[in-house]
Structures are given as structure tokens and as C-alpha cells.
Amino acid sequence: MPKNPNPQGKGLAPLMAMLDESRGASQLAAPKTLREISVELFTSLFVLESDFRFRPVPGNGYWLYRKQGRFRLSPIGPHEWDPRVYGRYVGHCELQQDLTWTLELCPEAAQDQPLMALIEERRRVFAKQLQQAPTLAQALPGYQDAMPFNQRMFAFGLAHSLRTSMELSGIAALNYEEAMGLLAGPES
Numbered sequence: 001m002p003k004n005p006n007p008q009g010k011g012l013a014p015l016m017a018m019l020d021e022s023r024g025a026s027q028l029a030a031p032k033t034l035r036e037i038s039v040e041l042f043t044s045l046f047v048l049e050s051d052f053r054f055r056p057v058p059g060n061g062y063w064l065y066r067k068q069g070r071f072r073l074s075p076i077g078p079h080e081w082d083p084r085v086y087g088r089y090v091g092h093c094e095l096q097q098d099l100t101w102t103l104e105l106c107p108e109a110a111q112d113q114p115l116m117a118l119i120e121e122r123r124r125v126f127a128k129q130l131q132q133a134p135t136l137a138q139a140l141p142g143y144q145d146a147m148p149f150n151q152r153m154f155a156f157g158l159a160h161s162l163r164t165s166m167e168l169s170g171i172a173a174l175n176y177e178e179a180m181g182l183l184a185g186p187e188s
Contacts, residue, residue, distance in 0.1 A: 029098050029161045031168035034179040037136070040100040042126050044158050045141065046119075047073060047093050047101040048151045055150050056095045064090040064103065066115070078106075090115070098165075099157040130176050137163050137172040 032040070047064065050071035056062060065072045067087020074081070078089040091105040109115055133139035140159035144152050166172035171179045 029164035029168065032162075032165040033169065034136070034171060034176075034182075037162055037165060037169075037171075038127075038130060041130075041140070041158070041162060042123060043103050044099075044101040045126070045155070046071075046122065047103060048147065048155050048158070052150065053148070056154070058095050058097045058099065060095060062093045062095070064093050066090050095154075098161045099154060100161065133175065135173050135175055136166055136179055139176075 050064060050073045052062075052073035054075060056073075060075075062073050062075055063077050065074060065078075065083075065086035065088060070087075071090065072086050073093060074086055076086075083089070088109075089106055090109045091103050093104075094102045096102065130136075130139050140162055141155040142159070144155050147155060163172060171182065174182070
């Protein structure tokens, strides 16, 4: 038997703590527009699809790197690390209290045409998925089996928080087109 049969801390107590944390985050959720929700959802999923093996803390900043086509999130800043280990610095991320993520690209990454093309392609695919969902709430991430434990739990918290924001805004049961129609307002 290994020394620590539960090396990632995936027992019932950490799981319940993370579920409680995600429920608490939804209490901080505020009504948001469709544009805010789509930007936050895209950015958050982009960050959550990166590799990381630690538990991010809301309110803390992290750094995103890219190496050999993979993105990696790290608590170690680019000035503290050799680029050969994590790869090229992409930008600074922050986990918000409502479990959404922000990402500020560094100037070099913002000028990197292949990287920007990759992000734009991901954004296009995301927009298509959002537009094809029967309702906006159904476009939120569900159980993500392919994601590691921490990413999966934060995706759950993200979905819970954004669903609350959508409900407060009255758009959760609408599809993308209907929600966009609300943005345009009544026609004269």
C-alpha cells in the first residue's frame, strides 16, 4: 500500500468543503448581462482547461504559461521561474470570489499572432456552442470527466455561480438569440 493512499486529497471532507465553497460563491453572484456572462464563462473555461495541480484560492493571482502547445497555470510568477520549465509567459489570471476567472494577457502574448489565432478559434467554437444550447443555463459546464479533480470542482462552482447570475438577470431559461434580443431592447 502506498504511504499516502489519497495523494490528491480527494476524500469526502475536501470534496464537501469545495462544494460548500462553490455554493458560497453563488451567494456573491450578481445579475450580469449576457455579454458579461459569455466573457466570464469563456475566460474561466480557458483557464480551467490549462494544467495545474494545486487548489487556487479566490482573490489570489496566478500566471499562465504555454509550452509545447499546452497551457499551464502556476502560482509562481515569470520573474521567479526559468521559462524552460513552464514555457512562455502568457498572462496573469485571478480567481474571483464568485469563482470566475480573469485573464490579462502580457503585451508579448497579445502581439503573438499564432496565439491570438488559437484564442480566437477557441472563442469561435465557444460562441457556436453557446448559440446552439437550448438555454443559456444548459451551456454551463456540467460534470467534466476529462478534467482533473481541482479543475472539475472549479468548473462546477463556476457553473453554479453563473447560473445564479443568469437567474438574477432573468436569462437562464432563454436561449442565446432570445437573450441577445433583450440586449437590443424593444424595437421602435
